[in-house]
Structure formats: C-alpha cells, structure tokens
Amino acid sequence: xxxxxxxxxxxxxxxxxxxxxxAASGLTFSEYAVGWFRQGPGKERxxxxxxxxxxxxxxxxxxxxxxxxxxxxxxxxxxxxQMNSLKPEDTAVYYCALSRIMSSFRAGRSDYRGQxxxxxxxx
Numbered sequence: 701x702x703x704x705x706x707x708x709x710x711x712x713x714x715x716x717x718x719x720x721x722x723a724a725s726g727l728t729f730s731e732y733a734v735g736w737f738r739q740g741p742g743k744e745r746x747x748x749x750x751x752x753x754x755x756x757x758x759x760x761x762x763x764x765x766x767x768x769x770x771x772x773x774x775x776x777x778x779x780x781x782q783m784n785s786l787k788p789e790d791t792a793v794y795y796c797a798l799s800r801i802m803s804s805f806r807a808g809r810s811d812y813r814g815q816x817x818x819x820x821x822x823x
Contacts, residue, residue: 702726702812706796709817716786720817722779722796727812733802734772734779735810738792738819748794749781750805757802764790786821793818 708720722734733752739745749760749770758770769782779796794817797810804810 704796704798704812704814706794706814706817709794709819711820711822712786714787714821714823716821717782717784718786718819720781720783720794720796720819722781722814724777724779724796724798727798729777729798730774732798732800732811733805734770735797735799735802735805736770736779736781737795737797737805737808737810737813738790739795739816740789740792743792745795745808747805747808750802751779752802783819786819788821788823791819791821 703725705723730753735750736748737745738748749768751758751770751772755772767785772779795813797813799810
C-alpha cells in the first residue's frame, strides 16, 4: 500500500521559513519524480515545484522561484520543500505527489498524492 505523509506545516509570520517533508512508503521512491502542489482558500489547486528522480533537475511556479527549494533524499524515501520569505499569499494546504513522468505535474496529474499539510502565513 502506497502512502505519502506530509509534515512540517504550521502557522508562521510573513518573512518566516518552513520546511515541509514528505515521507513515502510502499513503492520504490527513487523511480518517481516528486512534486508539491498547494490549494489556497477559495482557489484552484496549483503546481508549486518538482524534482526529477535523480535530484538533478527542478522547476518551480514563477511566484515561488528563488524563495522555495525542492529536494529529495532517496536513501530516506523523503522529499522536502524548503520555503523561505513566506508571504500571506502562500497560505494553503500543501500536497506532496509522486509521478513516474515528471512533466505530468505541469498538467496537474500525479500517480500518488498525500493528504496535505496546512501552511498559514500571517501578515
């Protein structure tokens, strides 16, 4: 049974940092690209960041480029999203996702997705 469990969310002030973690089990983690999505209150779910299975290639939503960093540790079956200089508009539920095809994240698709972790940024 495949499981993705996000952690690390919370309530912070604008300008603060958070590090989200995604723990994967039930599959060969290194065979999948890792993506992060978010859904803010009253908004559509949107792609945030992705990293390929090697960790060598990443891409980001324009509005988080330079502030967020995605990474992974295949030995620990974990993906991470380091979020710096947080803004109130970053408030959302953040979801970890896995896909064998990295480009599918751009289309909002994934093979597996976690339940999400809430990030709230106050002004």
